[in-house]
Amino acid sequence: MSDQQTTPTPAPIQTGPAQVALYALVIGAVVGLMLIAWFLRQILLLFFAAILLAVIIWSVAELVRKILPLRLKGSVAVACLIIVALVVGLVWLMGAQVVEQVSTLHDAVPLVASELKTRFGLDVQQWVAHADYTSWLQDALGYVPSVFSTVSSSILVVAGGVFLALDPQGHREGALLLVPRSRRERLRQTLNLAARSLQHWLAGQVIAMVIIGGATAAVLAMFGVPSALALGLIAGLLEFVPYVGAIVAYVPLGLAAIAQGVNTFWWVLGVYVLIQQSEGNILMPLLQKRTVEVPPVVALFSVVGLALLFGPLGIVLGVPLTVVLLVALRELYIIDVLGEPRESARSDRIRARPTRRA
Numbered sequence: 001m002s003d004q005q006t007t008p009t010p011a012p013i014q015t016g017p018a019q020v021a022l023y024a025l026v027i028g029a030v031v032g033l034m035l036i037a038w039f040l041r042q043i044l045l046l047f048f049a050a051i052l053l054a055v056i057i058w059s060v061a062e063l064v065r066k067i068l069p070l071r072l073k074g075s076v077a078v079a080c081l082i083i084v085a086l087v088v089g090l091v092w093l094m095g096a097q098v099v100e101q102v103s104t105l106h107d108a109v110p111l112v113a114s115e116l117k118t119r120f121g122l123d124v125q126q127w128v129a130h131a132d133y134t135s136w137l138q139d140a141l142g143y144v145p146s147v148f149s150t151v152s153s154s155i156l157v158v159a160g161g162v163f164l165a166l167d168p169q170g171h172r173e174g175a176l177l178l179v180p181r182s183r184r185e186r187l188r189q190t191l192n193l194a195a196r197s198l199q200h201w202l203a204g205q206v207i208a209m210v211i212i213g214g215a216t217a218a219v220l221a222m223f224g225v226p227s228a229l230a231l232g233l234i235a236g237l238l239e240f241v242p243y244v245g246a247i248v249a250y251v252p253l254g255l256a257a258i259a260q261g262v263n264t265f266w267w268v269l270g271v272y273v274l275i276q277q278s279e280g281n282i283l284m285p286l287l288q289k290r291t292v293e294v295p296p297v298v299a300l301f302s303v304v305g306l307a308l309l310f311g312p313l314g315i316v317l318g319v320p321l322t323v324v325l326l327v328a329l330r331e332l333y334i335i336d337v338l339g340e341p342r343e344s345a346r347s348d349r350i351r352a353r354p355t356r357r358a
Contacts, residue, residue, distance in 0.1 A: 053161030204287040
């Protein structure tokens with residue numbers, strides 16, 4: 001026998017007809033699931049919206065249970081009543097504001113038209129006189145199916161959110177039955193972390209909305225703009241929508257401000273921009289140190305990408321969906337697959353607190 005040890009030759013991989021068929025079946029199943037997810041992407045996003053609503057209801061229910069000795073379903077019912085009362089109150093305030101803004105806009109149109117003609121040479125009155133109102137009406141009627149679709153989707157999200165809030169643990173355990181038994185506990189922990197991260201993100205958003213709404217109302221009142229409280233409320237609510245919300249919020253603010261004069265309009269615009277910049281560079285970093293921090297570039301591209309795929313709903317849900325995906329990425333890939341220590345994986349860019357089971 002030779003003293004040198006020979007390295008065993010690895011056995012060749014069997015590639016018989018059965019193995020080829022198995023590989024083809026797996027690849028076909030993966031591609032099929034991806035196609036199904038693509039065709040059902042709108043439903044999947046609505047389902048996530050229902051989950052987000054359930055987290056909101058559950059968070060309010062937790063506060064109710066700290067005050068009142070109620071069981072789960074009772075606290076959820078009280079939380080739903082509180083949310084409905086808030087929504088009705090907001091709709092009433094916004095409706096009154098819309099009526100007032102229509103009147104304000106009617107009074108401000110001559111002033112704005114004169115200002116545009118003087119400064120930019122734009123004759124708005126001539127443009128309105130020659131406008132094709134029939135075409136405008138046809139375009140408006142084209143949005144009717146979208147309105148019905150939005151209403152039906154909203155009803156679906158509300159119903160789904162209430163059902164999920166009434167039995168979060170049962171729905172979670174039912175979903176875990178679809179994965180192998182050995183992975184269920186780890187996925188259960190990840191789902192709990194994702195839910196708690198959404199709660200922390202929502203808490204940060206609510207604080208920012210209150211501060212932005214209050215600051216905006218105070219500025220408008222300082223400049224003598226009518227309905228300052230309602231306009232501040234609108235600005236605070238639209239703060240929930242990243243990037244786009246701040247721009248949309250200034251439309252009613254600008255209409256109300258310009259009725260007080262062009263100088264008031266520019267002063268309000270300047271202070272509003274200052275408030276928004278302070279919120280993005282000072283307030284949100286302070287809040288994210290105690291809640292959930294999403295890198296700005298990730299948030300921006302997630303909002304843009306989901307807006308291209310899903311439209312306005314993608315803009316609204318882009319950041320909370322990114323929060324969930326960051327938690328899943330950290331727990332299931334960075335920690336489980338790459339083997340990074342938990343403290344190393346929980347960087348300032350992907351932060352979430354551990355949680356108990358729901």
